Amino acid sequence: MTSLGHEAHNYVTFYIRVDDINDSLEKIAAAGGRKLVGPVTLPDNRKFAWFSDPEGNMVGLITK
Structure with missing residues (x-):
């Protein structure tokens, strides 16, 4: 997941299963x-995705 084309940053990504x-991305x-x-x-x-909430926070989704 680190080869997504950006420089490494220090952050934590929370994932929601x-x-x-x-369907979840459409609702978001x-x-x-x-x-x-x-x-x-x-x-x-499994599949994963990242999204930004309305305040700009990045959150991940992952399937079961």
């Missing part, structure tokens, strides 16, 4: 959030 990542966008990365399929077939 969801059943349907695309409707509430004023913005998709930043993904969804990306991981080797174990």
Whole structure:
């Protein structure tokens, strides 16, 4: 996940586990959030995505 094309920064990303990542991203966008990365399929077939909330905080989503 560190090869996303940006310089390394010191930060923590909180992840929320969801059943349907695309549905969650649609609801986030409707509430004023913005998709930043993904969804990306991981080797174990789970998916993750990052979004920005309306205040600019980055949060992650991951499927079960």
